[in-house]
Amino acid sequence: MRLHREGYTIMLTTGLVLLALNLLAYFYLFSDNSIAISLLAAASLVLFGLIVQFFRVPNRQLTLSDRQVIAPADGTVVVIEETDESEYFKARRRQISIFMSPLNVHVNRNPVSGIVRYFKYYPGKYLVAWHPKSSTENERTTVVIETANGVEVLFRQIAGAVARRIRWYVKENQPVEQGQEMGFIKFGSRVDVFIPLDAEVKVNIGDRMKGGVTVLAELP
Template identity: 75%
Template sequence: MRLHREGTTIMLGTGLALLALNGLAYYFLFRENSTAMWLLALVSVLLFILVVQFFRIPARLLTLGEKQVIAPADGTVVVIEETEEGEYFKDKRRQVSIFMSPLNVHVNRNPLSGVVSYFRYYPGKYLVAWHPKSSTDNERTTVVIQQPNGVEVLMRQIAGALARRIVWYVKEGEQVKQTEEMGFIKFGSRVDLYLPLDAKINVKMGEKTKGGVTVVAELA
């Protein structure tokens, strides 16, 4: 396992702040109270571990397949439905949404290989990720990847109530590879996939996904 570069500043800042807090508490509050100091130290360590785990990247055997759409994120499948995609396709698509809790791995991966035919970033609100309007009102990105045969899949990163920054590493016109890192959502959120209607969905509601590993769907 390794730690993601997006967490360097946050982890360093959190560690220094907790050290300062414990130092001040020792000299001005709990110098004569060893029990209170041990409790504060324990809480501080647990809090630091919680922050660090947000940025972990576990070692995995990644899945590759030209016809397969691979899960772009760790999380739980919360939406599988036919819906109208109004930003890019402007027609009906199969939507699969994965909710990322604060305990999930937060790196996002390309669901398939191809060319980024469309990219947009939208600042916005921070509604809870399962709110019906989070897909259109929250901070988000929209990325469309086109395969050589012309098939396109849309992926949307959506910030949640805790997330305050979406990071992306792709740009329009760029060639991307399946399962490689395409971005990061800090402190949890949601990822939507919009697939062709004839795509075979391989996941079920409530199923846990692993980014870069789970096959979400198979393209015709």
């Protein structure tokens, strides 16, 4: 396991602030109260541990297949439905949505290999990630990858009420590999994936996903 580069500044800043706070408490605020000092130290360790675990990147054996769409993120499947995709396809597609809690790994990965045919970033609101309008009103990105077989898969990084920073590492006309890191969303969020209607969905609502590993669907 390693720690993601997106967390270096946050982890260093948090560590220094907590260290300064504990030193201040030890020498000045609670110098005669060992219980208060111990409680503050314990709370600081827990907080720092939570932040560090958020930026963890576990070692995984990635699933690689030209005919499969792989989960782009860890989390829980909260939506599987046929819907109108109005931004790019302007047609009916199958939507699979994965909600990422603050305890999930937050690396985002390419669900398929191919060429990035479309990319757009939208600033926006910070509605809770499960809100019906979060897909169209929150801060988000839209990415479309065309596979070698000519099938286009669209997916969106969507910020939530806590997540306020989306990172991406792709651009239009860039070749990408399935399972490769394409971005990161900080502190809780959601990813929507749009696949053809004739693709065979392999997951159910409530299933827990492993980014880069779990098969979402079989392409036609």
